[in-house]
Amino acid sequence: xxxxxxxxxxxxxxxxxxxxxxxxxxxxxxxxxxxxxxxxxxxxxxxxxxxxxxxxxxxxxxxxxxxxxxxxxxxxxxxxxxxxxxxxxxxxxxxxxxxxxxxxxxxxxxxxxxxxxxxxxxxxxxxxxxxxxxxxxxxxxxxxxxxxxxxxxxxxxxxxxxxxxxxxxxxxxxxxxxxxxxxxxxxxxxxxxxxxxxxxxxxxxxxxxxxxxxxxxxxxxxxxxxxxxxxxxxxxxxxxxxxxxxxxxxxxxxxxxxxxxxxxxxxxxxxxxxxxxxxxxxxxxxxxxxxxxxxxxxxxx
Numbered sequence: 001x002x003x004x005x006x007x008x009x010x011x012x013x014x015x016x017x018x019x020x021x022x023x024x025x026x027x028x029x030x031x032x033x034x035x036x037x038x039x040x041x042x043x044x045x046x047x048x049x050x051x052x053x054x055x056x057x058x059x060x061x062x063x064x065x066x067x068x069x070x071x072x073x074x075x076x077x078x079x080x081x082x083x084x085x086x087x088x089x090x091x092x093x094x095x096x097x098x099x100x101x102x103x104x105x106x107x108x109x110x111x112x113x114x115x116x117x118x119x120x121x122x123x124x125x126x127x128x129x130x131x132x133x134x135x136x137x138x139x140x141x142x143x144x145x146x147x148x149x150x151x152x153x154x155x156x157x158x159x160x161x162x163x164x165x166x167x168x169x170x171x172x173x174x175x176x177x178x179x180x181x182x183x184x185x186x187x188x189x190x191x192x193x194x195x196x197x198x199x200x201x202x203x204x205x206x207x208x209x210x211x212x213x214x215x216x217x218x219x220x221x222x223x224x225x226x227x228x229x230x231x232x233x234x235x236x237x238x239x240x241x242x243x244x245x246x247x248x249x250x251x252x253x254x255x256x257x258x259x260x261x262x263x264x265x266x267x268x269x270x271x272x273x274x275x276x277x278x279x280x281x282x283x284x285x286x287x288x289x290x291x292x293x294x295x296x297x298x299x300x301x
Contacts (some may be wrong), residue, residue, distance in 0.1 A: 059186045060126040060173065062101040063145065066091075071224045072168055075182040076247035084180045086131070086172040087222075093134050093167045095152040099143045100128050100171075100183065102276070107136040107150075114170065115162025118150045125176025128183060132164040184221045185299040195301040196229075201292035204284025212237075214295040219244060223298070237260075266291060 073081075073088040103122045111117040111120075114131035119144070121127055135154030143149055151242075154164035163207040173183045199211040209231030216237055219225035225240035233241075235256030241255045246263035252261050260281030267279040267287050275290025 008265035027235035060122040064187045065098040086170045088168045096148045098146045107139040113163035115158030198296045205288045207216040216299040
């Protein structure tokens with residue numbers, strides 16, 4: 001394992017805070033709010049009301065039809081650029097697009113910046129969308145998982161490309177509340193029901209193997225990391241972390257060597273989850289706590 005960055009003992013103490021579902025800052029983490037609460041009920045603290053866990057537990061039955069293709073823009077990068085979110089995969093114009101899950105399809109021509117868009121109605125209020133298509137299949141068709149639902153496009157200025165500047169497919173989900181969400185957070189891993197445990201780093205500020213496993217899994221889902229989930233980060237893990245940190249102002253090279261500017265970006269992420277110390281690139285216990293509060297999100301289990 002590469003050596004940890006230098007630590008600072010000067011960071012002020014702070015409460016663990018996360019973002020609520022509508023983006024408002026809360027002074028308590030979601031995990032803390034749920035402690036002692038009924039799993040099927042509502043958790044209310046600090047004026048924040050959380051929906052029952054069951055409302056979000058099931059999710060759609062989907063797989064990633066674009067495994068192996070190059071990610072040209074991550075979910076985090078979309079959000080940083082003002083998009084509602086999505087993941088872009090490079091592919092030649094005319095590539096068949098397999099359905100990520102079974103359902104019925106709705107074709108939307110010239111859907112604003114998304115251009116030609118196909119919606120797969122997955123059931124239970126869940127939908128999947130592919131954007132920038134060059135060609136549709138039959139509107140209203142019922143499809144099985146892996147059936148072709150359209151063909152990719154995205155060449156700049158081509159019909160159906162919307163605002164795309166190069167051949168690719170944009171993918172996201174829409175949850176039952178009508179909110180766009182990252183499809184990769186719901187993809188089946190084929191590994192049974194095993195979940196990663198939560199990291200104690202959120203409490204003690206000391207990163208260890210579980211912390212790094214959760215970091216690697218997050219990077220696998222969102223930043224193109226393809227290495228093992230072994231809790232022993234190397235250059236590939238840190239290169240993926242640097243890529244993810246583009247959304248938090250990192251502008252350096254993606255070389256897998258974490259320096260001051262890389263860790264400053266991590267501290268900016270941690271600042272959205274309870275860290276209120278200096279963003280100086282020197283990771284201390286409170287920096288790690290903020291980062292861990294993010295990694296303990298159920299999405300990265």
